[in-house]
Amino acid sequence: MFDQFGLLPIDVALGVVVAWLVLGIAGLLLQNTRIITQFIFPAGALCSLVLAAAGLAGLSETSVAILPLGLPDLPFHLRMDALSSFFLLLLGGASVGISLFSAGYFRSMADDALALLSLEYHVFMAAMALVFMADDAYMFMVAWESMALSSYLLVTTDHEQGEVRRAGFLYLLIAHVGAIAILMGFGVMQGGQGDYTFDSMRHTHLSTFWATVTFLLALFGFGAKAGVLPLHAWLPEAHPAAPSPVSAMMSGIMLKTAVYGILRVSFDLLDTQLWWWGVLALTLGLLTALFGVIFAAVQSDMKRLLAYSSIENIGIILVGIGLTLIFHAFHKDALAALALTATLYHALNHAFMKSLLFLGTGSVLHATGERQLGKLGGLIHKMPKLALLMLVGTLAIAGLPPLNGFVSEWLLLQAFLLSPGLPQPYLNMLVPLAAAALALAAALAGYVMVKFYGVIFLGQPRDEKIIEVHDIGIWERIGMLCMVVACIALGVFPTFIILQLDLVTEMLVHHALGGSALQHGWLMLTPIQAERASYGPLILLCIIVIGGLATSLVVKKFYHGRLRRGPAWDCGFPAQTARMQDTAEGFGQPIRQIFEWFMGVVRQMPTPFDLHPHFHSETHDLLWNIFYAPIKRVNEMVGSQVGKLQHGRIHVYLLYSFVTLLALLAFIQ
Amino acid sequence: MSYTALLFQAVQNVLVLLAAPLLLGWITQCRAWLQNRTGAGVLQPCRNLIKLFHKDAVLAHNASPLFRATPYILFSCMWLAAALVPVLATDLPLSPAVDVIALVGIFALARVFISLAAMDIGTAFGSLGARREMLVGFLAEPALLMVLFTASTISQSTSLITIVETLAHKQFVLYPSMAFAAVAFLMVLLAENARIPVDNPSTHLELTMIHEAMILEYSARHLALVEWASALKLLAYMTIGIALFAPWGIAESGDWGALPLALLLLFSKLLLGGAGLALMETLSAKMRIFRVPEFMGTAFLLAVLGLLTHFLLETTT
Numbered sequence: 001m002f003d004q005f006g007l008l009p010i011d012v013a014l015g016v017v018v019a020w021l022v023l024g025i026a027g028l029l030l031q032n033t034r035i036i037t038q039f040i041f042p043a044g045a046l047c048s049l050v051l052a053a054a055g056l057a058g059l060s061e062t063s064v065a066i067l068p069l070g071l072p073d074l075p076f077h078l079r080m081d082a083l084s085s086f087f088l089l090l091l092g093g094a095s096v097g098i099s100l101f102s103a104g105y106f107r108s109m110a111d112d113a114l115a116l117l118s119l120e121y122h123v124f125m126a127a128m129a130l131v132f133m134a135d136d137a138y139m140f141m142v143a144w145e146s147m148a149l150s151s152y153l154l155v156t157t158d159h160e161q162g163e164v165r166r167a168g169f170l171y172l173l174i175a176h177v178g179a180i181a182i183l184m185g186f187g188v189m190q191g192g193q194g195d196y197t198f199d200s201m202r203h204t205h206l207s208t209f210w211a212t213v214t215f216l217l218a219l220f221g222f223g224a225k226a227g228v229l230p231l232h233a234w235l236p237e238a239h240p241a242a243p244s245p246v247s248a249m250m251s252g253i254m255l256k257t258a259v260y261g262i263l264r265v266s267f268d269l270l271d272t273q274l275w276w277w278g279v280l281a282l283t284l285g286l287l288t289a290l291f292g293v294i295f296a297a298v299q300s301d302m303k304r305l306l307a308y309s310s311i312e313n314i315g316i317i318l319v320g321i322g323l324t325l326i327f328h329a330f331h332k333d334a335l336a337a338l339a340l341t342a343t344l345y346h347a348l349n350h351a352f353m354k355s356l357l358f359l360g361t362g363s364v365l366h367a368t369g370e371r372q373l374g375k376l377g378g379l380i381h382k383m384p385k386l387a388l389l390m391l392v393g394t395l396a397i398a399g400l401p402p403l404n405g406f407v408s409e410w411l412l413l414q415a416f417l418l419s420p421g422l423p424q425p426y427l428n429m430l431v432p433l434a435a436a437a438l439a440l441a442a443a444l445a446g447y448v449m450v451k452f453y454g455v456i457f458l459g460q461p462r463d464e465k466i467i468e469v470h471d472i473g474i475w476e477r478i479g480m481l482c483m484v485v486a487c488i489a490l491g492v493f494p495t496f497i498i499l500q501l502d503l504v505t506e507m508l509v510h511h512a513l514g515g516s517a518l519q520h521g522w523l524m525l526t527p528i529q530a531e532r533a534s535y536g537p538l539i540l541l542c543i544i545v546i547g548g549l550a551t552s553l554v555v556k557k558f559y560h561g562r563l564r565r566g567p568a569w570d571c572g573f574p575a576q577t578a579r580m581q582d583t584a585e586g587f588g589q590p591i592r593q594i595f596e597w598f599m600g601v602v603r604q605m606p607t608p609f610d611l612h613p614h615f616h617s618e619t620h621d622l623l624w625n626i627f628y629a630p631i632k633r634v635n636e637m638v639g640s641q642v643g644k645l646q647h648g649r650i651h652v653y654l655l656y657s658f659v660t661l662l663a664l665l666a667f668i669q
Numbered sequence: 670m671s672y673t674a675l676l677f678q679a680v681q682n683v684l685v686l687l688a689a690p691l692l693l694g695w696i697t698q699c700r701a702w703l704q705n706r707t708g709a710g711v712l713q714p715c716r717n718l719i720k721l722f723h724k725d726a727v728l729a730h731n732a733s734p735l736f737r738a739t740p741y742i743l744f745s746c747m748w749l750a751a752a753l754v755p756v757l758a759t760d761l762p763l764s765p766a767v768d769v770i771a772l773v774g775i776f777a778l779a780r781v782f783i784s785l786a787a788m789d790i791g792t793a794f795g796s797l798g799a800r801r802e803m804l805v806g807f808l809a810e811p812a813l814l815m816v817l818f819t820a821s822t823i824s825q826s827t828s829l830i831t832i833v834e835t836l837a838h839k840q841f842v843l844y845p846s847m848a849f850a851a852v853a854f855l856m857v858l859l860a861e862n863a864r865i866p867v868d869n870p871s872t873h874l875e876l877t878m879i880h881e882a883m884i885l886e887y888s889a890r891h892l893a894l895v896e897w898a899s900a901l902k903l904l905a906y907m908t909i910g911i912a913l914f915a916p917w918g919i920a921e922s923g924d925w926g927a928l929p930l931a932l933l934l935l936f937s938k939l940l941l942g943g944a945g946l947a948l949m950e951t952l953s954a955k956m957r958i959f960r961v962p963e964f965m966g967t968a969f970l971l972a973v974l975g976l977l978t979h980f981l982l983e984t985t986t
Contacts, residue, residue, distance in 0.1 A: 378791065380733045391735070398781060401774040410770050413814075417821055432976040435818065439811035440969070446777055446810070447803045450784050454799060459791030460731060524765060533827040536766030540749075540775075543763070547745030548738070555890050559722045568729035569886055570792040582788070582796035590804045594962050 009058035010065050010080040013088055013133060016051040017126045020044060024122030031115045037107045037475075040118055044125070045099035051129065052092030058085030059503045070138065077197050079135035082507040083268065086344060086500075087132045087260045093486060094252050094351040095125055101359045101479025102245040104472070105366065117157055117243075124150040124249065131257050137186035137196040144182065144257075148175040151254060154246040155238050167237035174234045178224025182261065185217035189269055201269045211270050215277050218265040219284075226258035226314045229288040230627045236295075239307035240371065244362020247303060251310045252355035256347050259317055266325065267508040275329035279430065282322030286434055289315025289441040291623075294598060296448045297591040298619045300373050300584035302361045305452055306354065309397065312441060313350045316412070317343055319438060323415055324509065326427065333511035335418055338527050340505045341498055341513055342411035348497070349396070349404040349490055356393035356483035357452075360386060363476055364456060367469040373455045373584035375463040383471045387457045389480045396487045398449040399442045402537040402544075404490035407525070409442055414533050444591075451587040460578040492538045495522045585617070592619065600625070674760045678752070681761065685751040685908075689900035690714035692907065692943055699947030714900065721893035729790045729886050739786035740887065740894035746779040747901035754908040755833045757931050759919060768827040769817040772909075773810060776861070779898070780806045787883035798882025801958065805867060805879065808965035809857045815972035816850040816857065819979050820913050823847070829912065837916035845982060849975030851914050856968035858910060860961070862903045865950040867961055877955065904939075911938050 027040045058080045067076040080088070102121070106114055127150055130143035152175070156168035190196050191204035206214065220231075227235040239247045262281075266273060292311030299305035320343030327336035363386050364379065365371055380387040396403040416435040422428055461467055472480075490497060502512035513527055526534045570576055592601060600620035606613035645656075694711035701708025728737070753767050767775065784799035821827045823844060824835030860867040863880035872878050884895050912919075918934035956964065 378731070380735065380789075381731065384734075387733075387735075395778070395781065398777075399774070400778045400781060401771050406771075406774050410774075413770055413818075414827065417818060417827060428980050429977065432815075432818070432973065432980050436811060436815055436969070436973040436976070439814045440807075443777070443807040443810040446781055447807045450781055450788075450799065450803050454785055454788035454796070458733070458735070458785060458788040459796065531826055531828065531831055533768050534765045535768055535771050539763070539766040540771065543749050543766075544742065544745045547748060548741035551744050551894065552741050555722065555894070559890065560725075562725040564725055564727050565730055566727045568731075568790045568792050569888075570790075570794055571885060573793070576792055578791060580793040581791045582793075582800055587796065587800050590800065590962070593959075 008063035008065075008080075009054045009061065009085065010063040010078060010133065012054040013051055013058070013080060013129060014065065014078070016047045016054065016092075017129050019047045020122040020126040020129075023047070024119040024126075027118035027122070028115045031111045033107065033109060033111050033114050036114050036118050037103045040122075041099050041103035041106075044122055045096045045103075048092045048095040048099060048125070050092070052089050052096070054080075055085045055087075055089030055092055056500070058082070058088065059500055064135065070142075074138060076139040076142075077135035077199075078130075078133045078139065079198070080133055082503045083260070083263060084132045086348075086504045087256060088129060090256060090348055090351050091125070091128055091132065091253050093348075094355050094483075095249065097352075097479045097482035097486075098245050098248050098252070098355055098359065099479070100482065101248075101362070101476050104475025104479070105243070105245055105359075105362055107473075107475075113157070117154065120150045120153045121246070121249075124154060124254075128253060128257055132260060135198045137183075137190070137198070137201075141179070141183060141186070144179060147254065147257065148172070148179065151246070151250055155242040155250075157243050157246070158241070161241075164241040167234070167241040171234040171238040174224050174231055178221040178231070181217045181221030181224070183221075185214050185221060185265065188214045188217065189265075198264075198269060202271070205271060208272065208274065211272050212274065212277070214270060215266055215274075218262060219277075219281065222258040222261040222265075223284075224258075225261070226255050226318075227288075227311045228284055228314060228318060229291055229311075230623050232288065232292070232311050233621070233624065233628060235311055236299075236304045236307040239310070239358075240301055240303035244303075244358055244365060247306075248355035248358035248362075251307065251358055252351040255310060255314055256351060259314075259321070259343075259347050262318075262321060263508065266321075267328070273325055273329045275326050275424065275427070278322045278325030278327075278329060279427070280322070281318055281325060282430070282434055285315045285318030285320075285322055286437045286441075287315070288312070288318060290437060290444075291315070291598075293441050293444040293448060294591060294595050295619075295621070297444060297451065298585075298588040298599070300588075301371050302364070302373055302376075302452065302456060303358070303371055305373075305448065306357055306361065309445070309448060310350075310354055312445060313346070313354065313397075316409070316438070316441070317346050317350070319434070320346060320412055320415075323412070323419075326422070327415075327419070328509050330422060332422075333509055334513075334528070335415060336509040337502075337505040337511040337513055338411065338418070339415040340509055341501050341527070342408050342415055344501050344504060345411060345490075345494075345497065346408035349408050349487075352483050352486040352490065353393050353396040353405060356480055356487065357390065357397065359476070359480050359483070360390040360393065363472045363480075367472075368463075368466055370463065370465075373452075376456045376461070376466065377459045377463075377578065377581065378457070378461040378466065379469070380457040382466065382469045383457075385477060386472050386480075389477075389484050390453065390457065392484045392487055394449045394453040396491065398446040400446070402491050402541040404487050407491055407494045407535075407537065409438075410535055411527060412438065414527055418528065418532075447591065451584065455582070455584050455587060459581045462578050462581070462583070492541055493522070494525045494535075494537065498525070498527075592617075598622070674762045677758050678761050678763055681757055682748070682752045684757075685901065685904055686748065688939070689751065689904040690718060690897065692904050692939055693900045695940065696943045696947050696950075699944045700951055703947060703951040714896070718893045718897060721888075721896070722890050724889040726889035726891055728888075731790060732886070733789050736786050736789040736886075737891070739782045740891040740898070742782050743779050743898040744894045744901075746775050746782075747898040747905065750775050750779075751901045751905040751908065753829065754905060754912055755830050755919065756908045756912060756935050757919065757928065759830050759834050759837075761830065764830050765828065767829075769821060769829055769832070770814065770827055772829070773814050773817065776813075776902070777806070777810055779902070780810075783883055783895070787886075790886045792886065794878075794882045794885050798879055798885075801879040801961075802883055805860050805961060805965060808962065808969050809860050812853055812965065812969040812972045813857045813861070815969070815976050816854045816913070819846050819850045819972070819975045822976070822979055833912045833916045833919060836913065837919050844979070846975045846979035847914065849971050849978060851910075853968045853972035853975060854910055854913070856964065856971070858906045859949075860965055860968070862899070862906060864946065866953045866956045867964065869955050872955075877958065879958075907939060907942050910942065911935070 062081040127146035134140035224231040296308035323339040399405040506512040604616040787795040787799040868879040
């Protein structure tokens, strides 16, 4: 694509990174909200588009670069192979819409605050791009940390609020615990040679034990970034705290850097894969998915709900990775390719649909100033354009045909269905159970999304201030429209996408769906053989749309189209108010009832003699008590013990140094 | 894709459209007979539909476009679902576009739309119905998927045509897994079509209704389409049941001679199934809504057990 200019894809991608940094610094120097929103953010979006094109071009040609930066004798290695290119494509594609949306969203922010935010925002994107391109551990960690820090600063944009600061700290803490694990993983992988380039890691053969240690470290480290159970705690805190475009960027794209990391380490850098790694990832993924979706169903803050839904989707992606590992370990390459295709497809889908939903909540928040579902309602009348755009996102993430969420779930279920015949009897038992759990999670996602959309957009306004809101502006609309188009295109033209994904699966598991996916033309998706499974989303969409329109025409032609407006019937009950609708808590109540053992529910019941009865119920994450509280206690205990060593008197510290020196001398002897 | 196949598809499309209200009428008539009533006749649902189409539609003041579009989407989805299931012949050109997973997806799409429409007016009953429908749905959907997976793993395909061809033309083999699946499927069928014991199709008792609570605000042509869609959904479920558990006698692709026999067999199966459904509904009582999750959970577990049985006992490779 860039050949005629004499450029490699990696040159273009690096150019975009530089352009983002320049844009960020320019915004900081200009300190002008108008210029930043009208020029800097749209220019950033244009760069994203270029990056997406570079990613597309890079899928089929690997290019490398060495930057003479960093420490002496330790230059930054960069490489853009199919896997990197796919994730760069994801980053570029999804950030176009987010940047365009930001151009409208931040229009009323103060000059200096926005200048800082724009710098952090563009550095964040550049750091993510570098994470995907890094080809040595040193470069990777620098980019990884820049990404964590810039996103931490973005999360704490509203740092005047105490809860935002707390959320930011939790995020930073878990991000760094993860980073340590990743660093140790790289330490193991270099195999004692002291060469930290990925290329030497690829050629290092590790023993089974050390390979397992590396995999576990990577799963832990990247899992902390992705929000895999039990390291998910920062997600539902950080996402609501951040401004919505930032939440979109973090949930849609940043979580995928962790997916990239796991894939890179387990399929590219390590040369052996054990089947039980796959079982571990599969189980963790299922637990994460179910946990996320059940907790999403009981949330009453719209951004927290979406954050839990992100945990669910990360779980589904991890299930895909686990399945790929299992198949790959048993040398069932065609199945591994299918599972990996489903995984990558879902990562791509999630980037677009979750960003879309987060952007939409941003618009709702801007218009109403309200994040609590219990105070929203009826926005479809006041914000019809937003409601239409969000409907697509809602249906997509609920995994409904013919949109994109369904395609990846379909592919993943196909991979499950084809798995009989694995040589492990226990695995054969696990597979149907896992498929059932996955189906349950997918169905619950529908419940969650009906609640999300129904409570925000449908019904009557639950609060008076909603009556005067206005619909979204032009930039917001364009930004969200990009996402909607992507969601529909990914849903309706899966064969084209899979052709591109084949290049990645070819690289990672040495097999691709290739010709079999296309053997019946681009209309039909046939991952293995047409007799085994086929799916034609475009045909489905056309039938439903044409069927609906035709029915409407026929009914009106044969009978009539007369219509009257009247008050709602509601079984003849006259005195209905907006408060009689289901609230978010009410809609989630059945789930809370069924899964009560799964979560900590605290209820405050009024007494029968209470003149102003008040019912209050709160849902807690039990994992916080089980997993985090003991760690916190131990940490505090150790801290207070260590604290006893510190007296603040210089001679005591000199004594410590002396004793240490003596000990070291004795050790050397 | 041959012309005969297209013709087959067209015949089935028209046939299901007409058969759906008749099946509903037949079930209601059987129930009336079993309860020692005369009944209004098999044609009553058709008369109802025509009556509703003639009326003026009344829309609540704050109904949004979503509310108006939903009956058409619903009708379109259910028509497609009913037209896809190979019951007469295994040569349906539409079938490759939608396999069993997509079929479950279409049901889910319809469910989400009707639930959203129920929440649209903002009445107490609407959102109550939507919540209960999604409660039933989130357990029924994976249960149905597991039932279909059991059939899919037996026939090594998720395409409905291949499944039916495999099950219809194999030597009669008793699959223990399919026994579990059949029970689970029956439970899902009852729940998904708002039948007793999960929901009562003829109730308007506020506190117990599920499906009726959601469609309270619909009138005239919208209501007619919603009702017709429900009838189509029931037919689709019955035909899926026939296709999975009693597929014998279906016409091979392009075999016109076998068609009359297939048609006859299909009608007798549907009549029998409908009568059985009426008998079940007469013999059982509606259960409390709090017990519905238990009922659906049992269905889901049975379906998983069926799939597990297949993976453990019936795979020889």
